[in-house]
Amino acid sequence: MAELRVTAVHKSFGEVRAMRGVDLTVRSGTLTAVLGPSGSGKTTLLRCIAGFEPVDAGEIRLDGHRIAAPGRTVPPERRRIAVVPQEGALFPHLTVRGNVAYGLDRHSRRTGRIETVLALVGLAGCEDRMPHHLSGGQQQRVAVARALAPHPPVVLLDEPFSALDAALRAEVREDVRGALRADGATAVLVTHDQAEALSIADEVAVMHDGRIVQSGPPDVVYGAPADPWVAGFVGEAVWLPAELTGDGARTPLGPVQVVTTDGRPPYAPGRVLLRPEQIEVVPADSAAVITATVVRRDFRGHDALLALRLTDGTPITARIFNPASVPHLVGSEVGLRVHGAARAFSRTVQSPAVATRPRGGGAWPG
Numbered sequence: 001m002a003e004l005r006v007t008a009v010h011k012s013f014g015e016v017r018a019m020r021g022v023d024l025t026v027r028s029g030t031l032t033a034v035l036g037p038s039g040s041g042k043t044t045l046l047r048c049i050a051g052f053e054p055v056d057a058g059e060i061r062l063d064g065h066r067i068a069a070p071g072r073t074v075p076p077e078r079r080r081i082a083v084v085p086q087e088g089a090l091f092p093h094l095t096v097r098g099n100v101a102y103g104l105d106r107h108s109r110r111t112g113r114i115e116t117v118l119a120l121v122g123l124a125g126c127e128d129r130m131p132h133h134l135s136g137g138q139q140q141r142v143a144v145a146r147a148l149a150p151h152p153p154v155v156l157l158d159e160p161f162s163a164l165d166a167a168l169r170a171e172v173r174e175d176v177r178g179a180l181r182a183d184g185a186t187a188v189l190v191t192h193d194q195a196e197a198l199s200i201a202d203e204v205a206v207m208h209d210g211r212i213v214q215s216g217p218p219d220v221v222y223g224a225p226a227d228p229w230v231a232g233f234v235g236e237a238v239w240l241p242a243e244l245t246g247d248g249a250r251t252p253l254g255p256v257q258v259v260t261t262d263g264r265p266p267y268a269p270g271r272v273l274l275r276p277e278q279i280e281v282v283p284a285d286s287a288a289v290i291t292a293t294v295v296r297r298d299f300r301g302h303d304a305l306l307a308l309r310l311t312d313g314t315p316i317t318a319r320i321f322n323p324a325s326v327p328h329l330v331g332s333e334v335g336l337r338v339h340g341a342a343r344a345f346s347r348t349v350q351s352p353a354v355a356t357r358p359r360g361g362g363a364w365p366g
């Protein structure tokens with residue numbers, strides 16, 4: 001277990017500025033997901049932490065020891081940081097045991113560490129199987145077991161579930177999270193998948209254009225995004241034109257309460273954010289509701305997104321739960337009700353921001 005601290009790190013490749021002052025702290029024993037679109041600098045950050053790339057400016061510290069700074073790059077093997085790549089990259093000619101044993105000292109091999117880490121990832125009893133006899137998900141589990149085996153201070157995971165199909169991904173993700181937690185690992189996971197980051201991590205660090213633009217617990221990043229870009233990137237956003245009135249706003253959905261992320265006055269002339277689950281769909285003839293027409297229905301099994309249009313043309317998205325029981329046909333008229341406060345932003349451009357909330361000190365969510 002170790003604390004990882006990245007401070008004001010810059011990294012360019014010729015003209016391309018891949019990192020422009022990245023700050024990131026990963027507390028000991030926690031999992032941070034670095035979430036960003038393609039090209040935002042996630043892999044570069046991971047490679048600098050691992051020691052595969054030198055940094056141009058700033059520094060990286062592991063438990064207070066400086067492992068990277070301009071002119072100082074502790075080589076990867078001396079950092080002892082483990083990396084799990086996108087596709088496990090197992091040695092094809094070695095058994096599962098041989099793969100996990102690779103890099104372990106003789107003492108650890110003899111004292112059951114291999115069996116322990118394989119049990120953590122749900123592969124107890126698979127020691128003698130060959131990689132080509134394993135499914136993709138099982139191979140990724142072995143890769144994680146191999147990474148955890150020598151008790152590395154930090155485990156870096158580079159989009160480790162992207163090659164797996166959706167059903168398997170959720171299952172392997174849960175098991176890997178459980179294994180990291182059981183082993184007390186400090187971990188950084190890189191992903192461009194919002195749902196994955198929000199579901200698996202203790203902290204989500206949102207990266208955009210070479211900077212961490214917000215970091216915080218998943219519910220804070222989703223519920224109190226630092227700026228409009230983060231709001232749109234981490235989830236479905238419903239933007240409403242709004243005329244601000246003291247602590248509320250007049251919108252096409254009627255009057256709503258308004259809050260800002262940082263407590264500063266909202267940006268004017270203003271538009272406000274709602275999440276689709278804040279909009280309840282009710283029968284059109286219900287009392288005191290705004291009516292809308294269903295434009296599209298995006299069925300997702302456990303829920304559905306309804307694309308709607310108000311009579312003034314404003315597009316709205318609502319999330320409905322238990323969608324199988326409510327057909328909401330395209331072209332039909334429905335009523336809408338808003339729950340909770342809308343969010344307004346006091347700025348429109350991205351700038352470094354940290355969202356925090358009081359925390360009880362527990363490292364991993366249950």
Ligand SMILES: Nc1ncnc2c1ncn2[C@@H]1O[C@H](COP(=O)(O)OP(=O)(O)OP(=O)(O)O)[C@@H](O)[C@H]1O
Binds near residue numbers: 017018037042045
């Ligand atoms: N070795 C390199 N040489 C030149 N440019 C590079 C190199 N590595 C990364 N870049 C550039 O740096 C920027 C950030 O790339 P990086 O791979 O870190 O982004 P990413 O967020 O991981 O993207 P993806 O999700 O697509 O992997 C991109 O513009 C990329 O083209």
